[in-house]
Amino acid sequence: MFTDEYFMKMAFQEAQAALEKDEVPVGCIVVYNDRIIARAHNLTELLNDVTAHAEMQAITAAANMLGGKYLIDCTMYVTLEPCVMCAGALAWSQLSRIVIGARDEKRGFINKGLSLHPKTEIVSGILENECSALIKDFFKSKR
Amino acid sequence: MFTDEYFMKMAFQEAQAALEKDEVPVGCIVVYNDRIIARAHNLTELLNDVTAHAEMQAITAAANMLGGKYLIDCTMYVTLEPCVMCAGALAWSQLSRIVIGARDEKRGFINKGLSLHPKTEIVSGILENECSALIKDFFKSKR
Numbered sequence: 001m002f003t004d005e006y007f008m009k010m011a012f013q014e015a016q017a018a019l020e021k022d023e024v025p026v027g028c029i030v031v032y033n034d035r036i037i038a039r040a041h042n043l044t045e046l047l048n049d050v051t052a053h054a055e056m057q058a059i060t061a062a063a064n065m066l067g068g069k070y071l072i073d074c075t076m077y078v079t080l081e082p083c084v085m086c087a088g089a090l091a092w093s094q095l096s097r098i099v100i101g102a103r104d105e106k107r108g109f110i111n112k113g114l115s116l117h118p119k120t121e122i123v124s125g126i127l128e129n130e131c132s133a134l135i136k137d138f139f140k141s142k143r
Numbered sequence: 144m145f146t147d148e149y150f151m152k153m154a155f156q157e158a159q160a161a162l163e164k165d166e167v168p169v170g171c172i173v174v175y176n177d178r179i180i181a182r183a184h185n186l187t188e189l190l191n192d193v194t195a196h197a198e199m200q201a202i203t204a205a206a207n208m209l210g211g212k213y214l215i216d217c218t219m220y221v222t223l224e225p226c227v228m229c230a231g232a233l234a235w236s237q238l239s240r241i242v243i244g245a246r247d248e249k250r251g252f253i254n255k256g257l258s259l260h261p262k263t264e265i266v267s268g269i270l271e272n273e274c275s276a277l278i279k280d281f282f283k284s285k286r
Contacts, residue, residue, distance in 0.1 A: 044212065045212075048206055048207065048210070048211060048212045049202075049203050049206055049207075049212055050202065050206070050212050050213075050232060050235035050236050051194075051199055051202055051203055051232050051235075056194055059192075059193065059194055060192050060194055063191055063192055063193070064191065064192075067191070068191060069187065069188075069191045069192055069193050070193075083231055083235075084227060084228075084230065084231030084234065084257060085227075085228050085229075085230075085231025085232045085234075085235065086228075086231070087227065087228075087231070088226055088227030088228025088229070088230070088231055089193060089194050089228045091227065091228075092193035092194075092226075092228065093193050112257065113256060114227060114255065114257075
């Protein structure tokens with residue numbers, strides 16, 4: 001039951017919640033022992049805050065839930081490849097595993113030559129088509 | 144009166160406030176029209192949050208003060224060169240100018256090959272010796 005697809009669907013629901021608020025639709029959850037300990041979606045417009053990406057909020061919320069600042073033994077599911085800021089935060093967090101929906105060739109950390117923490121396992125391409133379509137349709141509607 | 148040294152001293156006072164709480168001593172202020180609109184220091188230990196770097200808090204606070212998410216026409220004074228996370232956040236913020244105290248060869252964004260926003264002017268080496276000594280002494284005391 002607790003497959004990567006299962007949890008990515010939860011992250012995708014967060015992205016849809018962002019879309020309903022006319023935010024760039026990116027969603028994210030953090031899982032520890034098959035339990036969701038943080039859910040977040042992009043809120044940069046609502047909060048007037050460029051740092052309010054889904055991943056940043058989820059890192060803070062998960063650490064708060066765990067009572068410690070490191071996300072060891074946690075998996076983050078995020079619908080879009082993290083940007084430089086979020087990748088930097090994830091590196092500090094020592095997250096154990098990240099599962100990415102769609103790649104972000106332009107703004108994502110991978111093409112910037114950055115890496116996360118050396119112990120972080122990276123998986124990508126889970127629900128890729130749905131995650132990618134959600135964000136592409138959003139930007140198309142804005143043009 | 145309102146020189147870069149003047150404002151860097153204010154950022155340095157923030158770094159000293161972090162030191163008093165046994166936090167990694169980094170401090171930062173944001174200035175708009177010669178007025179300080181945000182002050183912050185590192186609080187990662189107190190808040191149990193890897194994202195609570197001085198710069199991240201100052202970006203959020205300054206945007207809140209300005210009522211908009213972009214830090215156009217603002218200058219950030221920070222005692223230590225920003226890390227990858229903070230550089231990514233500053234890039235999103237479109238900050239106009241950053242003044243850096245000490246370089247961070249290992250964790251700083253410059254040696255990672257990253258840049259800030261194309262419109263951000265970067266100045267470094269203001270109060271460099273004081274800023275550098277503060278952080279080096281801190282880590283020496285921890286060994």
